[in-house]
Amino acid sequence: MTKHGHALVVGGGYAGLVTARALASLFDEVSVLDKDALPDRAAHRPGTPQSRHPHALLARGAELLEGLFPGLREELTGHGAPVSDFGHFPMLYPTGWSPTVRTGLVLQTFSRPLLEFLIRRRVQALSNVSFHAATEAEALLVQGSRVTGVVARSRSTGRTAAREADLVVVADGRHSRLPSWLEKADRPPARRLQVDGKLAYTSRLYRRPPGSDPGFQASLQATVAPTTPSGGTVIAIEDDRWLVCLFGAGGISAPTTPEGFDAYAATLANPHVQQVVAECRPIGAIHRYSGLGGHWNRYDRLAPPLRRLAVVGDALCALNPLYGHGMTVAARQALLLRNAITAHSLDGACGVYHRHAVRTLLLPWLMTTSLDRGWSPEPAPLSARAGRSVLLYLLRRIPRNPGLYGRFLNVQHMVASPLTLLLPFPQRQSHSHSQGQSQGRRP
Structure with a gap:
């Protein structure tokens, strides 16, 4: 396989790490920039304030991570x-x-911190991946309709330098600075759903x-x-x-x-x-x-589009973390980007990737926002009202129907189609529910 030149990933957190791993087989060099000093152990850092709170890895995400990092689940167990x-x-x-x-x-x-450390250690061991810690991206380098790199500043020396790349991936999280970089480059902003x-x-x-x-x-x-x-x-x-x-x-x-x-x-x-x-x-x-609302930046609809720019993880779409979709979605996006680059030229791959990424987001976005709209007095769109009605109906039936609950979990974990929830299910309470009560779950 002919490799491309240099891929630059902005953000060394979870989404940036899985993306760097996915791209390492396609590029001669992958650089990861992060504004923090990266610890050599499992530790919290300023750039991931959410790390002190619970994280969930759905079954589909765990499967994808195991494919990228064989033996990771066993290592976590150890x-x-x-x-x-x-x-x-x-x-x-x-x-x-x-x-x-x-x-x-x-x-x-x-x-x-444990998950991120184990993944980062694996990525650091790749010979063609380099990490640039305490380095903050401040702007995009753009020539015509093509992104050619970033302007980055060393937080230790204060020096600013241009870092050129054949592909730029933005993975800098929920509070991504990409909207301001587009403004600096005199580019129209992406529409944001919120x-x-x-x-x-x-x-x-x-x-x-x-x-x-x-x-x-x-x-x-x-x-x-x-x-x-x-x-x-x-x-x-x-x-x-x-x-x-x-x-x-x-x-x-x-x-x-x-x-x-x-x-x-x-x-x-x-x-x-x-x-x-x-x-x-x-x-x-x-x-x-706090500030955990959902937002989706529609970079798939940038007009005019920017070639060789891809956005992954929370920088693309930040989902309400209570539902646990974020890490699974980020892993899927990393692999979608790899597949798009494998099948298309670099100039065309990012457009293909962003269109495919939309499909990975439709279900988790609908599931999380349909319920969250209930906190707002503003009328919700018809699709959100329909989604909310379905989810509330399911929540009413789940406590008395283990079969339905099992199917609901498979959909939530992104291993089954939502259509499976339309299958007939029995109405009576089963033994497994009674067993759950006998184990003293109820107060």
Whole structure:
């Protein structure tokens, strides 16, 4: 295979790393720029403030990551990341508890710093990939209708230099600076779709007694507009820790004082969250992360288009993280970009990629925003109203129908078509739901 020249990836977080890995087989050189100093261990860094809060990797995303990084799941397990069946993850909706079902969908829970460190270590080991830490991209280099690189500044020396490339991939996250770079280049902005459920996360770590078996690996109480603005989750992560995250939607949020955090947790109907907060020892500060509304920048509709510019991850579409689609979507986009470059010229590949990326976003965008629009008094489009009606109907039926719930999880995990939810399903309560109740899920 004839390789292309130089690909430059702006952003060394999760989306940038999976994209760099996907492109490494197609380019002689791949450069990754990140404004942070990158740690040599699993650690939080300023450029990923969301890393202190829970992250979910859906089954489809885990499968894609395993293809890019063979043995990653086993490596996570070796670092203490627990594993179970996702159907054994108790979720409390306003309509009741999720049933216990065996799905074959793997639930592996871990901290964001651990996942990112293990992936970054793999990418750093590739001979044709170089990392440029503490280096901040500040503008695009554009010639005619083609992007030819970026202007980047070293945060250690303050020096600015042009970095030329045959392909530029923007993966700088939810607060991407690409809109301002387009403005600097006298280019029209991309249309932005935006739905803000006014979600805030407030999280704290707790010590998990080694060897203990509380009967759950993770548990969640969902927020659903407009009646249920409070919720929370607890997940077991590596190093014998619990990560507790309290949700607030519709403009409310959990306090960041210890007393306020504990009091907010005590108001929830989920006994697992209450149990960990009341009985386990906190081992860290309380962190809040807000501004988690969804937005989708329609770079597929840039007019005129810019060749050799691709956008991935949250820089393209930031989804409400409560639903767990973001990392899976980013991995799919990295592979779509690789496939487009394999099948087309560099000048044409990014346009093809952006059109295909739209298809990966339609379902998660509809699922997340249809419910989030319930926090806004403004009338929703017909498609969003229809999506919301379907989702609320499913949530009403799920507690009493394990078969439907199993199918719903397969759709949510992006391993089955939504059409499977139209199949007939029995109306009666099954044994597996009764078993879930007998395990003491309800408060």
